[in-house]
Amino acid sequence: MRAYLYHDTSEDPRRPHECTPSVVVGEAELNRVGVLYWHCSGPNALDQVNAIARDRHYQNRDEITITPEKLPNYEARIKQFFQEHIHEDEEIRYILEGAGYFDIRDHQDRWVRIQVTAGDLLVLPAGIYHRFTLDTGNYIRTMRLFKDEPKWEAIPRPSANSNTYRTQYLAQFIPSA
Numbered sequence: 164m165r166a167y168l169y170h171d172t173s174e175d176p177r178r179p180h181e182c183t184p185s186v187v188v189g190e191a192e193l194n195r196v197g198v199l200y201w202h203c204s205g206p207n208a209l210d211q212v213n214a215i216a217r218d219r220h221y222q223n224r225d226e227i228t229i230t231p232e233k234l235p236n237y238e239a240r241i242k243q244f245f246q247e248h249i250h251e252d253e254e255i256r257y258i259l260e261g262a263g264y265f266d267i268r269d270h271q272d273r274w275v276r277i278q279v280t281a282g283d284l285l286v287l288p289a290g291i292y293h294r295f296t297l298d299t300g301n302y303i304r305t306m307r308l309f310k311d312e313p314k315w316e317a318i319p320r321p322s323a324n325s326n327t328y329r330t331q332y333l334a335q336f337i338p339s340a
């Protein structure tokens with residue numbers, strides 16, 4: 164995992180979009196806005212994931228492969244993933260193969276780009292504005308973990324502004340907003 168401030172240009176979103184010089188964002192700053200991170204790799208990787216899942220009550224899981232050949236309705240789905248949105252549940256992703264970028268809004272509403280690769284386990288809290296894109300490798304295979312039944316509902320900005328999970332998120336992590 165590597166996180167940095169996003170340089171907003173009209174370039175392909177799958178490019179790194181890193182400022183020059185780069186402004187790195189540390190794990191403590193991610194934690195401040197409710198984003199959690201672990202790296203689980205090696206022979207015990209799955210045990211580590213299972214332990215985190217047990218502690219955090221993640222009861223269900225599935226897998227998604229995002230690549231033009233494997234994801235049905237690829238163009239529409241990738242466009243939806245990159246539209247700024249929230250979920251009413253945590254977004255929990257354990258990266259099995261490939262790479263991608265989660266962009267999250269920080270406490271100043273700036274985009275922070277989080278680059279994820281195999282072994283990274285990333286948790287985005289319910290109510291945080293974010294989006295996702297592949298990188299130019301065009302491939303990621305990830306485990307999705309869920310507290311309850313698997314579901315994926317994205318609520319876009321700005322209609323999510325009045326959503327209860329959004330207001331609860333702000334109260335917990337960005338009380339000055």
Ligand SMILES: CSCCC(=O)/C(O)=C/O
Pocket residue numbers: 227229244254256263293294295303305315
């Ligand atoms: C890499 S998992 C697919 C993207 C997704 O589920 C999501 O909600 C992105 O924000």
Ligand SMILES: [Fe+2]
Pocket residue numbers: 248249250254293294317
């Ligand atoms: Fe999402």
